[in-house]
Amino acid sequence: VRFLIFEVSILGESGRAAQTGTPRTQTHSQMPEVMAYLEEVGDYACFLIGPEMLIPLSGKWLRGLYIYTTHSYNVLCAWREDPLLPTVLRLYNVGPRNLQFALASLPPASKEDPRCWACQEASMADAALRREAAVAERYFAAVYHRAIWQGWSLTHFHFMRARVLQAAGRAEEAHELYRGLTLECCPDPSSFQASRERHQLSSAFVQPLWTGAVRFRGRNSTARRAAIGHEFRSAEAALYHAWLHVRPGSGAAFGEDFACAAQSWYTWSARTGHEVGAFFLAMGLQYGDCSGRMTFSGIKAAEVWYERAFRFHVDRAVRGMATNA
Numbered sequence: 001v002r003f004l005i006f007e008v009s010i011l012g013e014s015g016r017a018a019q020t021g022t023p024r025t026q027t028h029s030q031m032p033e034v035m036a037y038l039e040e041v042g043d044y045a046c047f048l049i050g051p052e053m054l055i056p057l058s059g060k061w062l063r064g065l066y067i068y069t070t071h072s073y074n075v076l077c078a079w080r081e082d083p084l085l086p087t088v089l090r091l092y093n094v095g096p097r098n099l100q101f102a103l104a105s106l107p108p109a110s111k112e113d114p115r116c117w118a119c120q121e122a123s124m125a126d127a128a129l130r131r132e133a134a135v136a137e138r139y140f141a142a143v144y145h146r147a148i149w150q151g152w153s154l155t156h157f158h159f160m161r162a163r164v165l166q167a168a169g170r171a172e173e174a175h176e177l178y179r180g181l182t183l184e185c186c187p188d189p190s191s192f193q194a195s196r197e198r199h200q201l202s203s204a205f206v207q208p209l210w211t212g213a214v215r216f217r218g219r220n221s222t223a224r225r226a227a228i229g230h231e232f233r234s235a236e237a238a239l240y241h242a243w244l245h246v247r248p249g250s251g252a253a254f255g256e257d258f259a260c261a262a263q264s265w266y267t268w269s270a271r272t273g274h275e276v277g278a279f280f281l282a283m284g285l286q287y288g289d290c291s292g293r294m295t296f297s298g299i300k301a302a303e304v305w306y307e308r309a310f311r312f313h314v315d316r317a318v319r320g321m322a323t324n325a
Contacts, residue, residue, distance in 0.1 A: 001042070003076065003077070003078050004044065004078070005049070005074060005076050005077075006074070006075055007073070007074050008066075008073050008074070008075055009072040010026060010028065010070055010072070012030060013025055013026075013027065013029060016030065026070050027067055027069070028066065028068075028069065029067065031062065032062060035058050035059070038058075039058055042079060043079055044058070044079060045058050045077065045079075045085070045105055046058045046076065047076045047077075047089075048073055048074075048075060049073065049075065049076050052092070052094040052095070052098075053095060053102070054088075054089055054092055056101070056102060056104070058080075058111075059105075059111050060112075060114060061114070076088075080106060081106075081107060086106060089102045090129075090132065090136075091136050094133050094252045094255065095255065096124075096125075096129040096255075096292070097126075097287050097288075099118070099124075099129055103116075103117070103118040104117065104118065119294065126292035126293070127292060130256060133253075133255070134253040136252070137164070144160045144164065155188055155191055158177055158181055159177075159178075159181060159190040159191070159194050162174040162177035162181070165177065166201075167250060167251030168251065174201070175201050178194045178195070178197050179198055182195040182198055200247075206244075208237070211237075212236075213234055213235075213237035213240075213241055213268070213269075215234060221271065222270070222271045222273075222308070225273060225315050226273045226274075226275060226312040226313070226319070227272045227273035227274050227312075228316070231272055231273065234272065235269045236274060238269035238272070238274075238277065239265070239274060239276055239277045241265040242261075242263075242280065243262075245258045246258055259284070259290045260290040262284070262289075263285075263289065263290045266281035266284060269281075270309075273312055274312065275309045275312035275313040276309070278305050278306075278308045279309040281305050282301075282303075282304075282306045285299075285302040285305065286298060286299055286302035
């Protein structure tokens, strides 16, 4: 078997508990042994299938985050040294940093000491990877367009066609496709996701966010304490604006512009005293999402904002306890 895809669900834990008589857990406790088995029998490397990203799961990459959760997710596995696997990663991952770290789980990196070898290659630089992802997007856009033109009226094809239109800035056309998919929502994942995308394109969703966040645009001073009340809601609106800029489907060709716009919104949210805004700003600085390069100065700036995110979090918790006392 060259490629293997399976779903991870706590239903599997229920079946195991029924067979063995052991207590059922609300976790994916079988994941470590499943990953170990696939590595032993076929030297498979496995990845969590995320939105436009593949996240390594095998060996040292498997963290408690993916085990101690009730969320279901899908996993892709392939022979670790399959020459086609890097190509699959390059076609599926849109964000440069996502691809670079996914490739760190494959040769020439070792299993025992994975390293981001792609981060050091000129051919894997952010600008080159964004161009490559844009080419892949255009190819798949043509595939979906042709499939629909030939009468393959599958929900997934229409959803992906809408995503392509949205990424190209043709939001009204995308909205109409999403609307058609939501008329009989939600017999499958594509129509369910279409309803969410349609809502996020609506003025009813965007206008309140803009109204709440616009007062903090251009803020150049940082709050000493966590935001509360009206300031917290405004900072939260700025955070949502940032997430809208980087959500899957934004388009690889515009990735850099979207990442920089998101960083501006993260900055305004963080400076207002929102701990999650500070955390996402720190991550963007650490990994150079806007600049396209990981730098020492970016890492030092990220350290400052990670510390502020923690401080804002503690301050909010203490003030909440004082309020409830």
